[in-house]
Amino acid sequence: MEVAGKPLRVQTLAQTGLTQVPSQYIQPPENRPRKPAVTSTSTSTSTTTTSSSSSSSSSSSSISSKNYNNIPLIDLLEFDPHHSGEVRDEIGRACREWGAFHVTNHGVPNRVLQEMRSVGLTFFNDCPIANKLTYSCDPNSAATEGYGSRMLVSTADDSVLDWRDYFDHHTLPLSRRNPSRWPHFPPTYREVVAEYSDHMKALAQKLLAFISKSLGLRPSCIEDAVGEFYQNITVSYYPPCPQPELTLGLQPHSDMGAITLLIQDDVGGLEVLKDGEWVTVKPLSDAIVVILADQTEIITNGEYRSAQHRAITNSSQARLSVATFHDPAKTMKISPAFELVKESSPPRYRQVVYGDYVSSWYTKGPEGKQEY
Ligand SMILES: O=C(O)CCC(=O)C(=O)O
Numbered sequence: 001m002e003v004a005g006k007p008l009r010v011q012t013l014a015q016t017g018l019t020q021v022p023s024q025y026i027q028p029p030e031n032r033p034r035k036p037a038v039t040s041t042s043t044s045t046s047t048t049t050t051s052s053s054s055s056s057s058s059s060s061s062s063i064s065s066k067n068y069n070n071i072p073l074i075d076l077l078e079f080d081p082h083h084s085g086e087v088r089d090e091i092g093r094a095c096r097e098w099g100a101f102h103v104t105n106h107g108v109p110n111r112v113l114q115e116m117r118s119v120g121l122t123f124f125n126d127c128p129i130a131n132k133l134t135y136s137c138d139p140n141s142a143a144t145e146g147y148g149s150r151m152l153v154s155t156a157d158d159s160v161l162d163w164r165d166y167f168d169h170h171t172l173p174l175s176r177r178n179p180s181r182w183p184h185f186p187p188t189y190r191e192v193v194a195e196y197s198d199h200m201k202a203l204a205q206k207l208l209a210f211i212s213k214s215l216g217l218r219p220s221c222i223e224d225a226v227g228e229f230y231q232n233i234t235v236s237y238y239p240p241c242p243q244p245e246l247t248l249g250l251q252p253h254s255d256m257g258a259i260t261l262l263i264q265d266d267v268g269g270l271e272v273l274k275d276g277e278w279v280t281v282k283p284l285s286d287a288i289v290v291i292l293a294d295q296t297e298i299i300t301n302g303e304y305r306s307a308q309h310r311a312i313t314n315s316s317q318a319r320l321s322v323a324t325f326h327d328p329a330k331t332m333k334i335s336p337a338f339e340l341v342k343e344s345s346p347p348r349y350r351q352v353v354y355g356d357y358v359s360s361w362y363t364k365g366p367e368g369k370q371e372y
């Protein structure tokens with residue numbers, strides 16, 4: 001949405017005190033959240049390895065009968081080699097059943113997670129809008145670095161806008177990293193993002209090794225298929241919304257790359273689709289959400305599926321999340337791992353050049369993988 005040639009940020013819109021959202025933000029009835037978002041407070045995480053799905057009944061208005069309580073929670077036990085078999089099996093189960101799960105004792109210091117959330121929030125809350133706009137991403141091309149408000153680049157008038165502003169950083173490989181394009185306020189912002197990036201890369205590598213092993217593959221199989229990580233870090237800011245029942249912070253989608261690592265604040269709003277039901281990912285302040293993305297689905301020949309997810313809004317509190325995407329290079333050819341293709345399990349996906357996959361996603365929307 002543009003006003004006199006300038007992009008309108010959702011935060012600016014929310015600050016006008018409007019009581020009804022502009023029509024461009026109203027989702028079609030089938031996409032609206034069924035119940036208004038409730039805010040919740042952060043809970044400290046358990047140290048046991050457990051899957052937290054449950055099938056108890058509740059008074060939710062959801063049409064599904066499952067009523068899962070949260071995504072699975074897996075204690076990585078600081079990658080203690082004595083427990084690697086159990087952790088591998090837990091990860092395999094969570095990948096097969098959900099495509100998304102929380103991890104604790106992941107080796108990333110809690111301080112690093114807190115600092116990342118803190119500098120992101122300070123930028124959005126305390127930096128004047130005129131200053132923020134100096135970092136605006138190019139509205140005419142997809143996935144450029146910087147401050148922005150929309151995800152799809154589409155000329156169609158009927159595209160519904162997300163109730164979200166974001167800042168996207170290109171962090172890896174180092175040849176793409178140019179911290180002078182990142183916020184200069186607060187002063188520690190750029191060093192915090194750089195440190196956070198390194199930790200997320202190391203964790204993504206360890207998780208992909210576990211995921212490979214859980215399918216009987218050699219540990220480096222998926223990482224080799226992805227090649228050098230193209231890592232982007234997106235800080236999303238969802239201002240309070242006067243009509244959360246009509247809007248979405250982020251439309252339903254699966255992530256395009258290989259693996260996404262996400263942290264959120266204690267407001268809550270991330271939901272994962274499970275058996276046709278949207279399950280709220282309850283915030284756990286020292287945990288990291290792992291989301292399998294489309295290229296991992298292709299490489300694993302559909303043994304593991306990428307997770308459909310979305311963000312809902314609420315009327316009382318702004319929400320912040322930080323998603324770290326690990327993608328192949330645009331030139332990489334992605335296809336099912338040969339070890340997983342047999343006579344009894346033929347290839348389910350065509351080989352795709354990752355750059356073509358991305359272009360088609362941005363022009364046509366999240367339409368899924370090229371299945372046979
Ligand atoms: O804000 C969230 O929790 C979800 C963000 C997300 O899915 C994305 O940026 O791709």
Ligand SMILES: [Fe+2]
Pocket residue numbers: 253254255309323
């Ligand atoms: Fe996502």
